[in-house]
Amino acid sequence: MLEPEQELAQETQQLTVEGAIANLRHPDTSLRYYAAWWLGKFRVHSPEAVEVLIECLTDEADRTELGGYPLRRNAARALGKMGDPRAVPGLVTCLECSDFYVRECAAEALGQLSDRASIPALMQLLTGGVAKAVQTPGRPHLAEPYEAVMAALGNLQAVQARELIQPFLDHPLPKIRYAAARTMYQITGDDTYGKFLIDSLLDDDIKLRRIVLRNLGDIGYLPAAEAIASAGVESSFKLIALKGLLDHQLELDEQQGLDSLSMLSRGAIDLMALMDNLL
């Protein structure tokens, strides 16, 4: 069992923003790889960092034995966290990269950058539908990063992708069905999909229950609060999922004109009470 936030607790190396940006051009590829991760982790909102990271999306120096591009992966992840729309074209190009994990990181990042211009390129990866969504021979993944692509389309409110995503609700792999349900909920607001996810919290497999939790937390599905709190999963995962709900609730409260600095809604307080119990 690995706690999702455990890696965050183990950072030891000290870097500065200037040092990290300089390291992105260092001859030692491991320093470049680490610097890209570091800039993303600390969400360094530096225009210069963004520029260098965009360059890293086309890096050819850092290769794995299987032909992967580790630096491109980390650069894509970091750009997703920085929120700079200038990264979108480079990330869209990455959706065609030969490295599955670069495509996955780019899809995730595009879902974090709220630029809907990337929707057609993301939808492109779903063409061929469920029939094409099979395991890549000899590799531990499917043909495309379907979970990340569908999540991104959901975050971008890609209503036009609805017909394309619907068939994935019947995919043989549960995690793909969950990703489809999550996105269908995001683009339709139909509670059927949210309830499907809540019911899936009773799956026999704890790994699948954790995936369902993550989906519910990501979409901030408020009716799931009690089910999350009592799910048969480690407290850390439940706490993170409930935080997703709380963030969503606070956003709704703000839209209602509730200033959370002086007034808290009943819903927000109830969620915090559930979270306190998981400490």
Add this chain to the structure above:
Amino acid sequence: MSKATTPPEANPEASAEANQAQVQAQIQAVEQAQSPEALMVAVQNLATSQSAAAIPALIAVFGYNNPAAAAIALRAVIGWQEAAVAPLIAQLDEYNYGARAYSMRALATIASGQSLEVLINAATNDFAPSVRRAAAKGLGNLRWETLPSNDPNTNPKSNFSADPSPDQGEAQRRVFAALSSLCTDGDWSIRYAGVAGLQALATRVKELEQTVVDFLNQHQESDRSVRARIQWAVNSEQ
């Protein structure tokens, strides 16, 4: 060491001897269980034991990587209250943070003053967030009346005697310092736990209430959810 207390339904003298053979058999059943189901049944049986000899075996279950069994053991250990504190501290598993998190939750719930040093150390120094969060909650909820009074800093297991107020005050300031330091951690969940701990501390220790409210009011927080938790804490103390 303080004497063991037995659960309320037990008859201390009669049960100790009469149950000795039975509890040994129950402990063996836990240690020798061959399947997750057998382990569950064995832990359930041991959990009903009225003998303090069951405590170490129940704590050991935290390290068996079986959450359902661990949950039963956790409830049983907490039921022993003060009697479980010394074994929990002695058996802290420094190589298994999953097991350590259960131990910390037990210590946090029992909230004995005997755990003060262990909780401060875990909250501020452990690498595992689940352990740190549980310790933070425990620090906030410490039952100060159970704190050994003559020297809580160096001798947490000393006899209860003398005037408690000076040492308790010092210990309370240390708990405030530990919890407020968590509020600048890089991990939102640690900051969240720090705020929850501070709120509990302010509720239990009236002398620190204003200090806590002032600290939280001045604290800069970037995360929306943690900010809301701070607001809830401040509102509750006003």
